Amino acid sequence: MSQPEDLSQFSMQDLFRMEAQSQTQILTDGLLALERRPADAGALEAMMRAAHSIKGAAAIVGLDMVVQLAHGMEDAFVAAQHGKLQLTPNRVDVLLAGVDLILQCSQLDGEGVPAWLAANGAQLDQTQTRIRGIAFLPEPVRPAPAPAPAPVPVPTPAPVSAAPPAATPSAQAPVAAPSGDGDSDNPAPAPGAPPRQLAPLKTAQNYDRLLSLASESRIGAHQMHPFIQNMQRFKRHQASLFGALDALHDAIAQGEDASLKEKSVLAQQRSQPLRQFMLEHIAEIEAYERRLLATSKNMVDEVLMLRMRPFRDGVQHFPRMVRDLARNLGKDVRLDIRGEDTLVDRDILAHMESPLNHMLRNAVDHGMETPEQRSAAGKPAVGSVVLEARHRAGMLNIEISDDGRGVDVEKIRRTVIQRKMAPEQMAQAMSAAELMEFLFLPAFSLKESTTEISGRGVGLDIVHDTIRQQNGTVKIESEPGKGFRTSITLPLTQSMVRALVVEIAGEAYAIPIVKVERVLRVPQNAIHVLENKQFFEHEGEHLGLVPAAQVLELGEHNDAQAELPVVVIGNGARRYALVMDTIRGEQSLAVQSLEAVFGKMRDIYAAALLDNGEPVLILDVADLLVSIDKLLHEGALHQMLRGSQGARRKLKRVLVVDDSLTVREMERKLLLGRGYQVDVAIDGIDGWNMVRSGEYDLVVTDIDMPRMDGIELVALIKRDLHLHKLPVMVVSYKDRPEDRARGLAAGADYYLTKGSFHDETLLDAVADLIGEASS
Structure with a gap:
């Protein structure tokens, strides 16, 4: 495969760092696979090659400690390949600790090596000793938590760390305090995770410029359409003129004036090429428009593909994190990732890493029972968590499901009552789905005590907010005793958005179609007023009417129409019908970020250009809901009936x-x-x-x-x-x-x-x- 970059621009240390990142990932994946399938000869062969490659590369750059670690690991793999060594979970812990140390060493520059060795020399020697004597390492009945590792004293894109093996072998404790109930702050990558550089800044800027240019080419292609329409109109006028000319020629032919007949025949002869010219050239222009549209569309698609990454790029470190966290808690849990080849926008992949981390930690800490508890409940001793990504109905769907204990809905109900978050009578009447929504509230936790792993009441609210910022939705379901499932729906890309284009106060605006519940036309006589709030009835529900022009501070709405075009946004109690001037229709828009000098503009998400080249602002629906709530609280909403009072x-x-x-x-x-x-x-x-x-x-x-x-x-x-x-x-x-x-x-x-x-x-x-x- 061709190398896209000129490697001559990198130093030997840079090349070693890149090789170590890829080879340590092979080692991590292989060790986790062998833990599940001890007879996987393919994984052993791949790990032997990876350890050998690291050993040779480390020797070139003079990292003798890495050479020794890789050599010891290679010997262990050879012994396992010949059936002399079984890679039990405890031995896998030691080998993973070696992988983490190799990755840490690879991130060091020449000046940082002495300081790192001084801080981590004892740990390095201990790990090397344990790898050399791995065959004599016993397997404990229950792993004990390991001490936190020393940090790497050099800045790296995503620092990694290794847990030193304890006297009693155990799994590594996660670097960041994991969450429970969605409880976490900003967790760091799991041990052994390679630095994740999904999109360097310069590359991201290049993508954005390419997308902007491709979008402009698409707009230019669409602007051919009105030109062709004008040509068609000219052709009709020309046909009418030629018809009149033919009628005039027939009338002259019936006369006696020979000179006039001669001039009429000459006029017809000279007009004939013009008739054929229009027919031929309009067909050519239409064919050119089709080619231009297809080319511009392909160009946009290709630029978008440059922004797409396989799902695995953002989640490859999760199996290690789940495995280590489970062992730290005395559990046995395996993560199965499906749909690894599903393409995901690089920005979405980067933003979703933290929410997925929250949910997986919750699944292990809250959902999973110990092996003894699972066996007593008739379940396999090893718990299963499934992380799956797929494209469905033009959206990206990510599901996290586990076969653990699920969530006790009655415990949520009791917590809601105890914390006075709802009156007891109301809480008793709530359905399971309504109670589950409380898990998304800030500081809501079912943990009775605060630990390193959970109970701080932070997490699921952050997950919910992050997904909402990506124009997505999240839904959680639980079946007590059988498991918990989280379903996240997101746009395929943040670079292109399918939007409903509307007109407000004479200006075009766009609303992401994923945020639009429905579009309606409401007759003026169907509008009612209660407590200074206007509403209409739709499918047995009262929907509040809100003039979009007032929310955006564009003046009063022109409500002289007999029927008001409205767009319904929001959900539950925060569900409103925004009154527009007109609804233009749907378009696919290339999202253009606003200049940083403007900061975050209220109610505005981004900008774009319509197919006709007209600029349009894309509305931020979450901000709109906040602005509407503020207007309602102040009692400042304008009435929508005044424009039609003459008729009423x-x-x-x-x-x-x-x-x-x-x-x-x-x-x-x-x-x-x-x-x-x-x-x-x-x-x-x-x-x-x-x-x-x-x-x-x-x-x-x-x-x-x-x-x-x-x-x-x-x-x-x-x-x-x-x-x-x-x-x-x-x-x-x-x-x-x-x-x-x-x-x-x-x-x-x-x-x-x-x-x-x-x-x-x-x-x-x-x-x-x-x-x-x-x-």
Whole structure:
């Protein structure tokens, strides 16, 4: 296979470092394979070659300690190949410790070797001694935790470390404190993991520039289409002209003027090449457009392929990490990685390493039982964790499943109640799926005590946030006693995004299609108002309406349309319908990062160019949901009905303000029955916000209400320059003369006591103030 790089630019130390990274990975994979399949002759042969290669390369660069380690390992493999040595887990621990030391040594430069030897000389000598005497190494009944290794005193892209063998042989403790319940900070790579350089910065920048150029070529190809349409239009006009010319020629041919006939024949002869020219050249231009589109598409696809890496590149160190962590906990667990050849965007692969690390550690620490517990439960003594990646429905799907004990849903329920995260009655009514969502909350842990491995209450919330930042989703399922499964769905690439293009305040914006739940058109007469929030009913659910122009601070929405185009985003309680100007349709966009000088722009994820060359901003849906929540909390959302009031003014509109649900609903039904349009508010503040944002013919208000009473509300309305003429009716249980006087003094147009009116009393009073419902 050809070497893409000029190796002459590397020093011998650089070449040794690269060779050590690849060969130590072969040794690690082979040792783990032999632990599972002791008769795997192929793995032994590959490890012998790897150890021999390391020994020769280390001799060239003068690393005698590496030569000795590799020589001892090679002897062990020869003995195993001849059946004289069985590579038991305890012996594998010692050999893996040697692999880690070799990898550490390979990362050193010439100046750093003496300092590293001074710090790790004892450990190095002990490991070499144990490898030479590996045949006499006993296998303990239960491995004990090993001490943490000394760090490498030189900076490396991803430092690795080796655990020294203890007096009682054991597995290495993970370098980073592993997580439980998703509990971890920023774990370092597992021991023996090669430095992971999925995409050097310069290479990444080259990829981005290539993608930008390929995207521009695609846009240029698409811009041929309007040109061809203009040519087709010209051809139709030309055909019409030639038709008129033929008709003129026929008319002249029937006359007597020979000179005119001669000129007509000449005109027809000269027009004939023009007719053929248009037909031939339009066909050529259309063929050229097809070739250009295909070439530009292939160019984009090829650049995207440069950004793709096999799934194995980001997960090859996990089997070692799982194995060592399990032995440290007194368990026996094997990780099976499937779909290693599945192609994944390099950026997604890099970002997903930490979440996958969290989930695998959780599976070992929380999910897996000890061999004795598994045998007692009728399970194999060796636990199984499966990590699988595959493409499905145009997305990347990663699943992590184990055959452990699963999650005790009732324990989650008890924890939720104990920590007062939900009322007991509500918690008892929650389904298993709803309770599982609590695992994604910050600081939520089922561990009763904090240990090195878990119980800090940090982890799954970070996993959830990281996946969400990658425009993905995560779902967890558990079957008590049988296992736990995590399903992660992500875009195939972050470089291209399939997006819904919309228009807001006259400007084009894009929403990643994976974040769009559905697109609807909502008639104006289907919109309702409750507590100053507008909503419509869809499939038995109330969906809140939010003008996208206001969320993005682009002014007010132009709502003169009879039907509003909306895009539904979010899920659960945070599910909203964003009102757009128009929906243009779907497009595949090449994502362009915003300049760093702008920082993180609120509600904006990235930028792109549409097929016609028009720039477009890609919206950040997670940010949008936060902005919407803020507007709702402040009660500042604009009403969507004002633009259509001209058509709706036939029915008069009444606002009922009352903190009593019973009274509020009774008054609403009475007024609706008489034909009025009715909105309701739950207190004075809510009523004040609604009366300012809507156009009402009458306000009916109670007096005693929280936050703002009816007297204050009446006074505010009557002092407002635009609202002072709005009729206000006070309906209250207070029937003392001084109460009536207070209400009328504040500016109320009518005062009615709840204890004295019948249905018709209220309706007659309303009719006296504003007339009948229709006008």
